[in-house]
Amino acid sequence: MQRQKPQHQRHLRHRLLGLRRKLLALHLVLIAAEQKTYEHIHGRIGSTEQLFELMLKDPWFIWLHPVSDILVRIDYLLNDEAFDITKENVDHLFNEARLLLRPSIAGDGFERAYYEVLNRAPDVLLAHFHVTRTLLAEAA
Numbered sequence: 001m002q003r004q005k006p007q008h009q010r011h012l013r014h015r016l017l018g019l020r021r022k023l024l025a026l027h028l029v030l031i032a033a034e035q036k037t038y039e040h041i042h043g044r045i046g047s048t049e050q051l052f053e054l055m056l057k058d059p060w061f062i063w064l065h066p067v068s069d070i071l072v073r074i075d076y077l078l079n080d081e082a083f084d085i086t087k088e089n090v091d092h093l094f095n096e097a098r099l100l101l102r103p104s105i106a107g108d109g110f111e112r113a114y115y116e117v118l119n120r121a122p123d124v125l126l127a128h129f130h131v132t133r134t135l136l137a138e139a140a
Contacts, residue, residue: 012085013078015138019094020074022134026101026127027067033121034061063113066100098135101128 035051038060045051055061074093077085103115117124 009085012087012090015090016074016078016085018134019097020071022131023067023071023097026131027071029123029127030064030067030117031055033117033124034064063110066110070097094135094138101131
């Protein structure tokens with residue numbers, strides 16, 4: 001018999017699911033944008049498996065790992081019944097996403113790569129807008 005979650009748990013879960021949807025959409029367009037640029041330089045990626053392997057190990061795609069990591073932690077929190085979703089957990093993940101998704105021409109690593117892809121891929125810019133709007137609404 002599944003126990004009923006308290007109202008505040010459902011609200012926190014709803015917040016996390018909203019962030020997850022927006023981050024996942026951003027992650028997918030980031031991958032597509034990087035794949036397009038990679039293929040322009042190195043030739044076509046032959047399969048989904050090859051793309052996955054490149055995403056795990058190739059320096060071209062490694063900068064995307066912090067977004068993947070946040071998504072994995074959100075999924076873990078949403079799907080592991082052993083843990084209650086707390087306001088502190090949710091606030092921490094929102095804050096981490098806010099801090100991560102700050103593009104910078106002067107930055108290095110993620111900040112710089114994110115800045116560059118935002119300037120060349122309109123789909124990424126639109127997804128960034130949606131995530132940022134969600135994060136700002138939560139901060140208010």
